[in-house]
Amino acid sequence: AQRVTQPEKLLSVFKGAPVELKCNYSYSGSPELFWYVQYSRQRLQLLLRHISRESIKGFTADLNKGETSFHLKKPFAQEEDSAMYYCALRDQAGTALIFGKGTTLSVSS
């Protein structure tokens, strides 16, 4: 069965510290992986996707098929990064997204 696991409910770091939000997935084929972010009182928005291999707001994520992981990383966290982060998977058929339970990132000064 398709599943996305985000083991951490809450991650608290100090400003300037490195951040890694963990995401593991279970899927038999070749999925597409995404990270979505939801800032306080705002809608869910796409942060990045693995096929783009891009860096958005300093965040990067590499798909590791061997470990079935797609961890989100940022070398130096900023207070404005505080938000809820969801890892999501889409199957090859390109239908709906399957979301992890989300991780709240809290960055304090």
Next chain:
Amino acid sequence: GAVVSQHPSRVICKSGTSVKIECRSLDFQATTMFWYRQFPKQSLMLMATSNEGSKATYEQGVEKDKFLINHASLTLSTLTVTSAHPEDSSFYICSAADRAKTQYFGPGTRLLVL
């Protein structure tokens, strides 16, 4: 960028009544829209996939007669919660997929059934 709107943003209704929630893609056409439900401090749970001009595909455990979905045009999908009960109270979120299959999310609708 692509914008998806939802209306209403918040609705309170009496038990037994029906409530309609609209989801619109404002600046792009969406052949596929999705409806999610989010419980407090939990993840988004996919309820159904709505395809323009055809019947919606419901996820296991979601009652299609209770959650009626209509996708009448390429920019509008509606979710009607029929005979609402207090346990239907939740946050309902829609998304619309563009040609590249990128999903853009609406701001959500908070439903409270008394």
